Amino acid sequence: MYVRVALPGPFLKGLDYKFPFSDAPVLYTRVLVPLGKRQIIGIIIDKQSTCDFDHKKLKSVLKVLDTAPVISSININMINWLSHYYHSSLYQAFKLALPKLLLQREHAHPSCQYYYVLAKQFTPAKNAHQQQKALSLLSQESRLYHEDLKQHNIHLATIQALLKKEVIIKKKATLENEIKPAQNINNQDEPTLNKEQQHAVQQIQSRLYGFSTTLIFGITGSGKTEVYLQAIKPLIKQNKQVLVLVPEINLTPQTQTRFYARFAVPTVVINSKISDQTRLNYYYGIQQNHIKIVISTRAGLLCDFKELGMIIVDEEHDSSFKQQNGIHYHARDMAIVKAKAHDIPVILGSGTPSIESYYHAKTGKYHLLNLTKRALNQTPNTIQIINLQKHKAPSGISSILKQKISQSLENNDQVLLFVNRRGFAHSLICQDCGWCAQCDACETPYTLHLHPQHLSCHFCGKGVNIFTHCKNCQSTDLIDFGSGTEKLEHHLSELFPLARIARLDRTATQRKGALEKQLHAITQKKVDIIVGTQMIAKGHDFQHVNLVGIINADAGFYSQDFHAIEKNAQLITQVAGRTGRGIKAGEVLLQTYQPDNPMFALLLNGHYQHFLEHLLTTRKMLLYPPFSYQAYIYAQASQQSACITTLNTLAAQLGKMTQHQQAICQISGPIPAIAAKRSGKYRFSLMLTANNRKALHYLLKSINRFITQQTKVKLTFDIDPIEIK
Structure with missing residues (x-):
């Protein structure tokens, strides 16, 4: 008997081994096999009584580690689909689905920690x-x-x-004490729904038994989370499981709190910060239906549910749902595939839906539910656009914004200021010769940080000491250029010395528990001014924030990447929605060098749907997604010439294949990637645009062999890209 085993490496279809045991091999069990000089844990993905290769040269399986499959048949189908659609090896797909310890240890148990x-x-x-x-x-x-x-x-x-x-x-540790005990249900705390929310809950509950995709297009503060909570009540009573996907770790604490308070069932949070053993414990708990509610980033998407009843994708538009290394899958799209496999509903929620989801809702593929009113406050926010051409803001704060902050502090209200860059300054520049301190490995400027003092590359993570002399002319006249969250925080502490300031960015919240501590302080009104990056734009319910300042709203509207306009619009709308969530109307101040940009009028006056319609018209004219299908092929190597030569060869092969297809496929490139150098490697790309998905995947499949043969150039696919990298 022979078996095919999924293993790490350039083996898209696995490797064949002899199976020298008396018992028949069981598919999708783990085995220990020799690979080169190592012994590796792999997964049996096929078995046969004959072999196409010389059986004398085949190595034998060393040990069988399981008596039954480690994964259900539904999840196996998901893994096969993932591998096929995103053109990855099966082993890479298994790595996403299985806890790391199952692929590292022969004996991995849920209660051994x-x-x-x-x-x-x-x-x-x-x-x-x-x-x-x-x-x-x-x-x-x-x-x-x-x-x-x-x-x-x-x-x-x-x-x-x-x-x-x-x-x-x-x-x-046991599985039971791994799971935080949920609080008792208190029906008196359950808010009364407005008419739109009631309609949404009724519509969702009318489709509980069978596959469907529903998009909840709800403005910020319209009570989408409450709709989720009340919609899943029948499923929880029926002993079903629910998966709630959120885009980032920083959104899990508040979502977790809401679900803990409402349902007295085992509820867990899965993200990249939990330990490997905890992840394994949760895996078995979910597989055995002991865990009922899973709140997770994309890390929990492929958990092996026994009785899954619904999937909720909150903030479905968020780019964090797209994996940017390994398999470039999109968790939202995978959630829809998973729901279809389980024959259950999937709910997508957003105040700023992605253009793809809105298009599918508009064309009837998804059910559309609108929440146009704030759940607790009907008073609209007031909007003011500050023209930075007239009102200078040398440290990020114009005189108008400064005055408004002062008024808010006097009224004991909280202020939120958004700047889409962490660090103290964008770069360190010599005033005498113009030299800029940059990372040699990535050829991008270092970002200046003051706590602790260092220069950091936000691409490769390299950190160095702050330069005291220009490396070009030896001048000591170095200045910080641009502003980030640290610089804004520093300037605010000088302007308002008595104000309590909290900074929320990846640097300030990287320590375990730091984010939860900051969010708790904000909720308890122990913070006066919140300064942050994208982290503060998503999903947070800041009840006491009555002033939002967007420091530089122009960032993102002018970019090589056509996706940037949509992302910037989503950010501005989401940040503006962080205010006015309590009993008082909020105020939004937007600083810009383009006060007449019509986009701002649409976004800030609650016309995001009009913005989407405008964007769809533009994309249709240009034949961009969702009116076409795209894939990028990235080449990475230590020499530019190697990238260019390899991609030119690929483009020629694809061009020949296109001639035999009935579909139109445009091949663009090779061109330098936006991050043209990263960690010492040069990066170039090809862009493929086709008028149907089948043709695109046919072309990509035709070059799989060429890609696995490359040794000096690393080639990766990005299917359905949401940004140019």
Whole structure:
């Protein structure tokens, strides 16, 4: 007997092995096999009694690790679809679906992890730095796993010393204590729905049993989350499971709180910050229907549900749902495929729907539900556009915005300021010769950070000390150019020294628990001014924010990437919607160098649908998606010439294939990618545009062999791209 095994590497269809055991092989079980000099865990994806290769040269499976498949038949179909549609290997698809430990350990069980909790107060010796660090971490968290402590470079000897002194206690984790207990349902706390919300809930519940896709187009503050909560009540009562997808980790705490408070059922959060063992525990809990509600980023999309009843994709427009490395899949699109496989409804929700979803709703492919009124406040926000040509803002704050901030602080209201760049300044520039401090590996300017002081490349993550002399002319006259969240925070602390300022960006919230702590402080009105990047634009319910300032609204409207206009419009609309969510009307101030740009009038006056109609007209004229189908092929190599030569060869092959197809396919390139160099590698791309999806995938499939043969150039596909990278 022979088996085909999915393995890491350039093996799209896996590798064949002898199966030297008496029991018949079981598909989709794990096996240990030799690969080169290593022993690797793979997945059996096929079996046969004959083999096309010389069986004497085939290696044998070393060990069978499971007696039954590790994944359900529905999820196997999902994995096959994912691999086929995004032109990846099956192993890459399995990596997305299975917990990492199942592919790393022969014995991976859901209840084999230990954690530590503080038992008593203890003051370590002054030179016992490791013990001090461990106790400090444990004081911040209710419990920590061994894996968590290892990530902070705390050695086993330190843990054992604290255990011996009985300062900490070691406990064994079980699936039950992995899951946070939900609170009891309190029907008195359930808000009364307005007519639009009631209609939405009724429409969703009328389609509970069978596949359908519904788009909830609801303005910010219209109560989409409450619609979700009330729509799934019948499913929870019927012991069904619900998957709630959110685009980013920072949105999970508040969503989690709402669901915990409403449903007394096991509810978990899955994102990239949970430990590998916790992920494994959740995997089995979901597979056994012990866990009922899963709130997750795209990391939980392929969880193996036993009784899935509905999928909700909140903020469906968000670009974070698109994976940008490995398999370039879109979690929203995959959620729809998953719902179809389970024959259940999928709900897409957004205040600024993606142009694709709106188009499908407009053409009848999706059901469209509109929420046009704010759930708790009918008073519209007031809008003011500040012309930066007349009102200068050298540090990001114009005199008008400064005055409005001052008034809000006097009224004990919170202020939210949005700037779409983290760090102190965009770059460090020499005033004498114009030299700019940039990352050599990516050929892009470093961003200046002050806490701690360093220069950082936001492409490859490299950090260096701040230059004191120009590397070109040795001048010491270096200035920071542009502004980011840190610089704005610094300037605000000088303007309003008594104000309590919170900065929400990826740098400020990277420590575990930092984001939750900041959000709690904002909710408790222990923060006066919130400064942030895209992180503050999405989904947050800031009840006390009554002034929003958009520092530079022009960023994004002028770009090589035709997707940028839509993304910038979504950001502006979402940020503006963070105010006026309480009992008072809010105020939005938008700083721009283009006060007459008609887009601003549409977006700020609640006409996002008109904006989408305008954008659809433009895209139809240019034959851009959703009126065509696109894919990008990226080439990455240490030499520019290698990228160009390889892509030219590919373009020639694709051109020949196109002549044999009945569909129109345009091939553009090779051209340098927008990030033309990253981590020392040059990047070029080809863009394929076809008038039907079948033709596009036929072309891509025809070059799979060529791609796997490349050794000096790394080639990747981006199917249905949402940005040019």
